Amino acid sequence: MFWPWCSAQGDTGISNTQILDERATEAGSAWLPVIVIPLFLVAPALWNGYPLLQWDTGGYLARWYEGYLVPSRSTVFGLYLHWGEGSSFWLNLGLQALATLWILQLTLRVLGLSQPLRLLWIGLLLILTTALPWLASMLLTDIFAGLSVLALFVMATQAGRISPLEKCALFGFVAFASATHSATLGVLFGLCCAGWIAYPLLRRQIALSGLVQASMTIVAGAAMLLAANFALSGQLAWTPGGTGVAFGRMLQDGIVAQYLKDHCSREKLKLCPYRNELPPTADDFLWGNSMFNKLGRFEGMNDEMGFIVKQSLAAYPLWQTKAAAVATAEQLMHVATGEGTNGWVPHTYGIIERYIPSQTQPMRAAHQQHWDIDFALVNWLHVPVALASMLAAAAIAGHAIWRRRRDDIALLAATVTLALLGNAVICGIISGPHDRYGARLVWIATFTVLVAAARHFGGERTAP
Structure with a gap:
């Protein structure tokens, strides 16, 4: 096995030293991304x-x-x-x-x-x-x-x-x-x-x-x-947290405010007294200094937020569909x-x-x-x-x-x-x-x- 390999080296004019140098270069280049990246x-x-x-x-x-x-x-x-x-x-x-x-x-x-x-x-x-x-x-x-x-x-x-x-x-x-x-x-x-x-x-x-x-x-x-x-x-x-986050998105789209406007006259909800004071964004409502803190945050509001999310999906299906499509397109951007x-x-x-x-x-x-x-x-x-x-x-x-x-x-x-x-x-x-x-x-x-x-x-x- 050794001699034919040596003969091939002689025929092509490539020395053992050159091969070793090439292998050393390849080994060095292999380690380069491992260190640099x-x-x-x-x-x-x-x-x-x-x-x-x-x-x-x-x-x-x-x-x-x-x-x-x-x-x-x-x-x-x-x-x-x-x-x-x-x-x-x-x-x-x-x-x-x-x-x-x-x-x-x-x-x-x-x-x-x-x-x-x-x-x-x-x-x-x-x-x-x-x-x-x-x-x-x-x-x-x-x-x-x-x-x-x-x-x-x-x-x-x-x-x-x-x-x-x-x-x-x-x-x-x-x-x-x-x-x-x-x-x-x-x-x-x-x-x-x-x-x-x-x-x-x-x-x-x-x-x-x-x-x-x-x-x-x-x-x-x-x-x-x-x-x-x-x-x-x-x-x-x-x-x-999934319900609260979804509630925040619906609040930001104006759906929550509309639901409160349409239903507070016959439903007793904690947010009804604040329906005209809702912050403009979900981040302001959930993480800012809003009425969400006064009403007990997630522990005090989870049930009500889940109720409003489910009811508003049934109450405004076309609005929800349009808002979902717009939100998806905006998220891509x-x-x-x-x-x-x-x-x-x-x-x-x-x-x-x-x-x-x-x-x-x-x-x-x-x-x-x-x-x-x-x-x-x-x-x-x-x-x-x-x-x-x-x-x-x-x-x-x-x-x-x-x-x-x-x-x-x-x-x-x-x-x-x-x-x-x-x-x-x-x-x-x-x-x-x-x-x-x-x-x-x-x-x-x-x-x-x-x-x-x-x-x-x-x-x-x-x-x-």
């Missing part, structure tokens, strides 16, 4: 001097200490944050950066695009042009939304190209991601439903075993959340980076000062707490890139359907487009349009476009 993903936090915080962060942190359930705050994610407290949460950011690198690399690998330098330039373009590094640098569930969509895609459509260990790791990751936020779980559930609907037509593209495994992650995530809620609060219950990531997060400050006083000083010294973060320049680039990426991803999926092409890039584009639409429906209709809900997911559209460009210009064969 995670470092740049947490660069905003490194510059800040402390992990980035958001208004919701404090609610998650408090779950371990307060031991009861609050609206829209997953105990699973609260436990995840508590695990990293001893490192001032840098362990959490490190894990988020490495998970991002892993999912990006794995997606490129199963698509046949796993060259290290390609991973590097795609990663750096995502870091420059999308919200990805801000999501990875923040103590919030948002980074797991987009990653879980890509992980679900790999699990369901590329089962034959990943090892049993990778299948187990993806299963655990998607289950955890779905347990961190109800909207993420809803998007993943919708994708699984779409997968089952499309399976009879796409038997060659969608592996039955992968689709079953992907669907079971939703069940596992729900079980994980119920178990964590029971362990921390003693209640075998889902995280509360709300993609700016940085909503809620400024110096005004007093609840989170208070939670850290109360329960983790040792971190008060570094938290207060961070740039964020001095209002040094300005996303205006960032969004000058991020917003047009996000909107163009969504259109391009949808165009790739639409072109494939029109031409009846069923390759893996088309399937990825269709998955991402459905995820973005599902996210807009869930978040827009229930919570009302917010930039944060769009920015946390739209970067996977940019990733899809970059993957399609790499496939097209790299000359690799499109996998059938």
Whole structure:
């Protein structure tokens, strides 16, 4: 075996030294994205001097200490944050950066695009042009939304190209991601439903075993959340808050005010005396200094808000339908980076000062707490890139359907487009349009476009 190999070397004029040099260069380039991408993903936090915080962060942190359930705050994610407290949460950011690198690399690998330098330039373009590094640098569930969509895609459509260990790791990751936020779980559930609907037509593209495994992650995530809620609060219950959030969106659309106007003459509701004083937005009502506080917040108002939500759905079906369509369209356009990531997060400050006083000083010294973060320049680039990426991803999926092409890039584009639409429906209709809900997911559209460009210009064969 040795001699023919040596003879071939002599015939081609390539020396052993040259081969060793080439292999050393390849090994070095393989490590380059492993070092550079995670470092740049947490660069905003490194510059800040402390992990980035958001208004919701404090609610998650408090779950371990307060031991009861609050609206829209997953105990699973609260436990995840508590695990990293001893490192001032840098362990959490490190894990988020490495998970991002892993999912990006794995997606490129199963698509046949796993060259290290390609991973590097795609990663750096995502870091420059999308919200990805801000999501990875923040103590919030948002980074797991987009990653879980890509992980679900790999699990369901590329089962034959990943090892049993990778299948187990993806299963655990998607289950955890779905347990961190109800909207993420809803998007993943919708994708699984779409997968089952499309399976009879796409038997060659969608592996039955992968689709079953992907669907079971939703069940596992729900079980994980119920178990964590029971362990921390003693209640075998889902995280509360969906009704209150939906009520806020209807209030913002004027539906609640109209319902009170039409029914307060014959129904005794706590909000009736305030029907002419309702604040203009859901955020002002739920989180501002409104009558909601006087009436007992969620504990005192849950039943009444749920009653008004159900009754107004029946009372104004056309209005509700129109409002839902408008909210979905607006949510698709709300993609700016940085909503809620400024110096005004007093609840989170208070939670850290109360329960983790040792971190008060570094938290207060961070740039964020001095209002040094300005996303205006960032969004000058991020917003047009996000909107163009969504259109391009949808165009790739639409072109494939029109031409009846069923390759893996088309399937990825269709998955991402459905995820973005599902996210807009869930978040827009229930919570009302917010930039944060769009920015946390739209970067996977940019990733899809970059993957399609790499496939097209790299000359690799499109996998059938």
